Amino acid sequence: MVGVPTPVATPVATPVETPVATHVATQLLSAMYGSLSSPNFPEPYPRHSALRWNISVAPGYRLRLYFSHFHLEPSYLCQYDYVQVEADGEVLALFCGLDQTDTEDVPSLKIISSPRNSLSVFFCSDFSDEERYTGFLAHYSAEDVDECSERSDEELVCDHFCHNFIGGYYCSCRYGYLLHSDNRTCTVECSDGVFRERSGVLSSVDFPSPYPKSSDCSYRIEVAPGFRLRLQFDPRFDVEDHPEVLCPYDHVKVLAGSSEFGPFCGDRAPPEIQTDSNVVTVFFHSDNSGENAGWSLQYTSIGSKCPALETPPNAMLNPVQSEYSFKDHVLFTCSPGYRLLKDGETLDHYQLDCQSDGSWSSSPPLCYSKRPDSFVLYIYYFHCSNLSTCICLYSMCVCAPACGRPARSLPPQVKRIVGGRGAEPGLFPWQVLLSVEDLSRVPEDRWFGSGALLSQSWVLTAAHVLRSQRRDTSVVPVAPEHVKVFLGLLDAGDKRLATNRSVQEIVLHPNFQPDNYNNDIALLRLEQPLDFTEFIRPVCLPPPHSPVRHNNNYIYSQFYLYWAKPVRTIIILLSL
Ligand SMILES: [Ca+2]
Ligand SMILES: [Ca+2]
Numbered sequence: 001m002v003g004v005p006t007p008v009a010t011p012v013a014t015p016v017e018t019p020v021a022t023h024v025a026t027q028l029l030s031a032m033y034g035s036l037s038s039p040n041f042p043e044p045y046p047r048h049s050a051l052r053w054n055i056s057v058a059p060g061y062r063l064r065l066y067f068s069h070f071h072l073e074p075s076y077l078c079q080y081d082y083v084q085v086e087a088d089g090e091v092l093a094l095f096c097g098l099d100q101t102d103t104e105d106v107p108s109l110k111i112i113s114s115p116r117n118s119l120s121v122f123f124c125s126d127f128s129d130e131e132r133y134t135g136f137l138a139h140y141s142a143e144d145v146d147e148c149s150e151r152s153d154e155e156l157v158c159d160h161f162c163h164n165f166i167g168g169y170y171c172s173c174r175y176g177y178l179l180h181s182d183n184r185t186c187t188v189e190c191s192d193g194v195f196r197e198r199s200g201v202l203s204s205v206d207f208p209s210p211y212p213k214s215s216d217c218s219y220r221i222e223v224a225p226g227f228r229l230r231l232q233f234d235p236r237f238d239v240e241d242h243p244e245v246l247c248p249y250d251h252v253k254v255l256a257g258s259s260e261f262g263p264f265c266g267d268r269a270p271p272e273i274q275t276d277s278n279v280v281t282v283f284f285h286s287d288n289s290g291e292n293a294g295w296s297l298q299y300t301s302i303g304s305k306c307p308a309l310e311t312p313p314n315a316m317l318n319p320v321q322s323e324y325s326f327k328d329h330v331l332f333t334c335s336p337g338y339r340l341l342k343d344g345e346t347l348d349h350y351q352l353d354c355q356s357d358g359s360w361s362s363s364p365p366l367c368y369s370k371r372p373d374s375f376v377l378y379i380y381y382f383h384c385s386n387l388s389t390c391i392c393l394y395s396m397c398v399c400a401p402a403c404g405r406p407a408r409s410l411p412p413q414v415k416r417i418v419g420g421r422g423a424e425p426g427l428f429p430w431q432v433l434l435s436v437e438d439l440s441r442v443p444e445d446r447w448f449g450s451g452a453l454l455s456q457s458w459v460l461t462a463a464h465v466l467r468s469q470r471r472d473t474s475v476v477p478v479a480p481e482h483v484k485v486f487l488g489l490l491d492a493g494d495k496r497l498a499t500n501r502s503v504q505e506i507v508l509h510p511n512f513q514p515d516n517y518n519n520d521i522a523l524l525r526l527e528q529p530l531d532f533t534e535f536i537r538p539v540c541l542p543p544p545h546s547p548v549r550h551n552n553n554y555i556y557s558q559f560y561l562y563w564a565k566p567v568r569t570i571i572i573l574l575s576l
């Protein structure tokens with residue numbers, strides 16, 4: 001073994017060719033000790049001799065050889081007679097003659113040690129002898145190799161503890177480790193357990209002490225759906241690497257959904273990893289060598305954010321936060337004097353949950369006055385984008401172009417109420433022309449009215465426009481099929497370029513009084529929804545609770561619509 005103190009300093013010897021035409025008698029020796037000698041010993045050895053002893057014992061031993069007698073014909077560089085000791089194809093010693101010279105060696109008291117468990121001795125005599133030479137007598141014995149005190153290459157024989165015994169050795173590991181199947185390295189069981197807390201720390205085993213070898217660890221982090229995991233490595237990062245090849249020995253890998261990060265190795269911590277997943281697996285592989293400190297990381301999870309909530313009129317929400325994320329709840333209650341309405345039911349309170357996908361579990365409820373003639377459906381607006389507005393009717397919300405915005409800005413001389421002045425296209429994109437035509441009556445009923453577009457399907461108009469003409473004061477709407485709606489129209493005399501729609505449903509205010517025009521308000525539902533264009537856009541409803549001038553007093557308006565579930569009718573009330 002390399003580095004073993006050998007009891008003999010073997011001179012550099014040139015392997016000697018076996019004499020030509022001489023038969024080599026080979027003897028195999030496998031006993032743990034024994035002796036060998038030149039032919040006829042102690043009598044002079046014969047000429048033309050060639051003998052080989054191959055000594056081989058069990059692994060875990062090495063062989064020691066020493067000569068108790070040595071008497072061979074001397075010759076320059078041992079060209080005549082000699083003894084050569086070999087092991088593993090290497091010449092360990094070449095001996096000849098009677099005494100040590102500058103060019104020849106004799107065994108004297110030297111002990112030759114084999115590197116491993118075999119040794120070969122070769123004796124050769126040439127065709128002549130000047131004198132009588134008595135040859136040699138040598139002895140060998142097997143001795144244990146202390147593997148624990150010797151190193152193979154740079155590595156210790158055993159990763160943790162080494163136990164030498166005669167003929168072998170074995171390794172054991174510190175508590176908590178397992179001996180790898182290589183019987184040398186100590187590995188760990190590191191793949192069980194799931195991290196379920198919303199944040200935590202995980203690291204290589206024993207961090208920052210060197211991590212175990214020959215290990216494949218996987219760490220699973222699993223938080224509730226709706227959370228996204230973020231990993232931040234400790235700057236003390238040390239995973240065995242290679243200057244040219246990417247992480248061939250040890251590496252960290254992160255798997256998050258379908259995304260993979262890494263492999264990471266070296267002495268620089270990977271950058272922060274923001275995943276889109278609530279389940280992350282960190283894999284760590286180590287090979288059977290090296291001493292590196294390892295890695296540690298902190299993980300955190302962030303819930304999906306829900307859009308900002310606007311408090312509906314007369315409602316209170318709790319808790320009020322600047323932002324809400326997954327698992328947050330908001331409780332709605334109504335101010336005194338108001339009832340909470342949700343999905344057609346009257347409730348004391350209503351809870352919205354911020355869901356895993358970043359949406360609210362429902363639209364906010366409504367609070368309406370306990371007065372019996374109060375509104376039923378409330379159209380409210382909240383921010384959708386810079387260019388559009390979200391309009392919710394009951395719990396159905398759509399993003400629509402922002403209401404009340406002309407396609408072009410109004411010229412300064414034009415007032416909101418235009419007195420006989422021609423308007424440009426797009427200045428009043430919510431303006432609707434209603435054409436009522438009942439040919440079944442005698443005389444035929446035919447008239448025009450105007451309305452304001454509220455949404456893709458709803459038009460606000462006056463009840464007297466859609467009331468069937470009667471002699472009495474009864475209020476009956478005209479048949480929807482007798483009404484035609486024109487939109488994006490500039491000139492009432494030329495409807496060719498206008499968009500038109502049939503009517504599906506007409507709703508007159510139930511308290512419309514034709515004699516004095518009280519509650520002169522009606523709604524009309526289009527058969528097919530509209531696509532908003534430059535010339536077709538909705539008007540704004542008065543925001544709830546905005547001051548409205550009425551009889552020279554400012555009062556608050558409430559303008560609500562409700563899609564009442566069981567009867568599918570729309571009731572509108574403008575309470576002033
Ligand atoms: Ca000789
Ligand atoms: Ca041993």
Ligand SMILES: [Ca+2]
Nearest residue numbers: 240287289290
């Ligand atoms: Ca390694």
